[in-house]
Amino acid sequence: MNVRLKRARELAGYAVQLTKDEGLPTMLKRGAGFVKRRCFGKRARYLPAKKVLEAQRAEMADKTAADCGLPTISILTPLYNTPEKYLREFLDSFVNQTAPNGQLCLADASDAEHADVKRIVEEYQTKNQRIVYKKIENKGIAANTNAAAELATGEYLALADHDDILAPHAMYTMGKAILQLRAQGEPDGFLYSDEALFSKSIQRPMVAHFKPDYAPDYLLCCNYICHLAVFQKALWDEIGGERPECDGSQDHDLFLRLVEKTGGAAHVPQVLYYWRVHAGSTSGGTDAKPYVAAAAKKALADHLARTGRTGTVEDGLFPSTYRVKWDIVGDPKVSILIPNKDHTDDLEKCLHSIWTKTSWENFEVIVIENNSTEPATFTYYKEARQRYDGLQVVNYPQKGFNFSGINNFGRQYASGDYLLLLNNDVEVRNADWLTELLRQCAHPGGAAICGAELLYPDETLQHAGVVTGLGGYAGHSHKYRKAGGSGYMFRAATVQDFSAVTGACLLVKTSVWDEVGGLDEAFAVAFNDVDFCLRVRDAGYRIAWTPYAQLTHYESKSRGGDEKDPVKARRFAAEQQRLYAVHGKANILHDPYYNPNLTMDREDFSESNDLRGLKEGRITVQWRGDASPSQAH
Incomplete structure (x- = not known):
């Protein structure tokens, strides 16, 4: 869908919902304010009002x-x-x-x-x-x-x-x-x-x-x-x-x-x-x-x-940016967990890219079979185990799709120092992808979690980190931007700190996974990755994202969209509310790695149309620390 059209539809949906919740006068007042700020509020827009x-x-x-x-x-x-x-x-x-x-x-x-x-x-x-x-x-x-x-x-x-x-x-x-x-x-x-x-x-x-x-x-x-x-x-x-x-x-x-x-x-x-x-x-x-x-x-x-x-310190992808290529300590083993139900063409593309492109050699792959119905799927598993050395296929015993439950089950079979959650509809693009994920974690003072750059097949960004509060709950940084750009203040082209990354490709220290209890199975489909990352962040660890690990993501091929199915829509709404209940709405709407003067309506880091905090001279200050290398988890 055209991005502008998508945004227009989202804005129209917001207006309809606001009218239902708070009445037509409130919606019209906010709409007028939006137009005023958008069209007439550019002069001195970052300065406090004269009365302030x-x-x-x-x-x-x-x-x-x-x-x-x-x-x-x-x-x-x-x-x-x-x-x-x-x-x-x-x-x-x-x-x-x-x-x-x-x-x-x-x-x-x-x-x-x-x-x-x-x-x-x-x-x-x-x-x-x-x-x-x-x-x-x-x-x-x-x-x-x-x-x-x-x-x-x-x-x-x-x-x-x-x-x-x-x-x-x-x-x-x-x-x-x-x-x-x-x-x-x-x-x-x-x-x-x-x-x-x-x-x-x-x-x-x-x-x-x-x-x-x-x-x-x-x-x-x-x-x-x-x-x-x-x-x-x-x-x-x-x-x-x-x-x-x-x-x-x-x-x-x-x-x-x-x-x-x-x-x-x-x-x-x-x-x-x-x-x-x-x-x-x-x-x-x-x-x-x-x-x-x-x-x-x-x-x-x-x-x-x-x-x-x-x-080693090297030039980054753009002038004024740099890259630390951390020395990986030891030879950590990575257990790659891939849930799968049928869709063997997708899975084969994923597995083939892992085995043929990945330069990091110390890994194992565990496919978690989840209630496939096509006999050809099980034939494929047998054949794949013969072609891909060490490939495991384990059978999830429960019915239905529960991303959290499936990965928690798969963890039981993992022997790695790190777990990598990976969708079956992704394809590795660069040989160093797994090495680059490890670079951010497997060194003193490293992050506990690292996510990758995921691209749609049309070479636009699908994932460059997750920002909580976008759209009210969570959204992907720079989604739909053309690949290869620098993003806002180089944030799509440098290693970043985020509150969360997508579970479609998420590397985490196994000890941290176990410490926080894995994924919350009450988040069956949506926000399980966001909830997990927030619990890890709140436990004092860092979540990083790197543009140097790249995969193509054929998003939602496995399950299809949730928007038109009323049962799925109700489940999604329930999981939205659970995210607020567990983490607090105010906490979700204030992501420390996203500025309050940026928009909450889009995923492009554009300036907010509501700069009241600046106009009012509102003074808030947030201190954040980071464990020193000697104190790091």
Whole structure:
């Protein structure tokens, strides 16, 4: 089905359901709001409403950094031949903050021909005593940033470039977020916000970077944190500031060293920083600064060495992205569990691709026969066992289709260190698929679960990770996008942290499977994989997805669609409600690896049509941690 048509039908269905549940007036009101936001709400769409900013200013009226109640944040900004227009806009953005808890530390390495930089700064110092300035020798971005840090007196530090713009509520929001973390008893050493790109005015932003909560696997693939990052000065001092040997990726290197100390980071889903796009800016891509990639790979390799993990760091699938090829510890055995009912053509394609393409040799395959009715199926099993060395076929004793029960039964026959749940309607595409899944798990500090990239036969994405809350329950990241694209902020082309992955191809440590009790058999058909992954996530493990393991998925050939069969539709609805009952509706609708400013109506990571959280200046902060390699399960 055409994707646009599919979305239109889904939206129409939502309108009909809303009318039934809450009446026509509510539906019309929401519809009008949708049209208003969609068609007329683009200007300043990431900024809080004027009344929100005015309320913040009123709260902080006549207060100073010393008595405003917020921790002081010293912003570190190296200056170098900064164009006057850019410099004034940047300085204005600091002077016009809604709270006085900021300090601006400027280290000026401009050459003699750009003496105006100093003059302009001195002009602004007469307006704001919280601007401190020092003329320095140019020794590179990291050294110049370190020079700015020597001027800092705040409890916290932040990084800002000389040609960018701070959102007016940046210092207020980050200060309040730090207080929230303290009140909740959570670590307050390292926070970051969302950001937006602009070319001329922040009133007309080009696009926002709506980030997930702390995602350690993602951070190894690209510096998704960027701006605005805020961290304790004591931590900065402890790790020695930025490293000149990583100039070009000095911030990425800094963030990796910070999380080694903090064990995680806190995310504030507010756009607090505007990144200017112009020639020479890294926001426009790494072509402007070709040394960035070499510096990033050094930063990543050094991070691996410091954390006692081994692997090689390589370029990723796109510029600005990287890939850690983890060294697999030992020679783990993988037990591949494949439920099957008839459909021997599909199964043969699946088995043939496993045996002929898979480079990882230490595996076993267990086909779980589930109530096949065609005699030819059992003839096929006998013949297949002769052709595929070690193939097991075990008979599920219960009637009907229960994906959870079938796989739980198959686990009894598995001897592997890992279990791989695999649909019978998939076909292996690349030889390293199983190796790549293992790479994410079979090393110190690895994930407990890893999912693969599944493609439809027409070369569009079927699965690139599962996001809970999409469509109200769960959906597939970047579904229907053409294969080979980067996705949103490279999220379809880098190893990712997710709350869940599909059970159509899911690798899990056998010990973790046993620890959480396998699949919940009350989820017979739908959401069993989502429920399982959430239980694993909530037990303190990580779920990863990799684009380097690829399979073709001939989805739903085995069972057909559930939408038109009333019995199947009722079962599906019951399993939807069970997902809420077990995990809580609020928990399902807030996936930590999906930003609340992204749409819940589609699977394409597009911007939400409802940005009320931004307009209201709503301050929420979520800290997430990750077990260090020595503490990992």
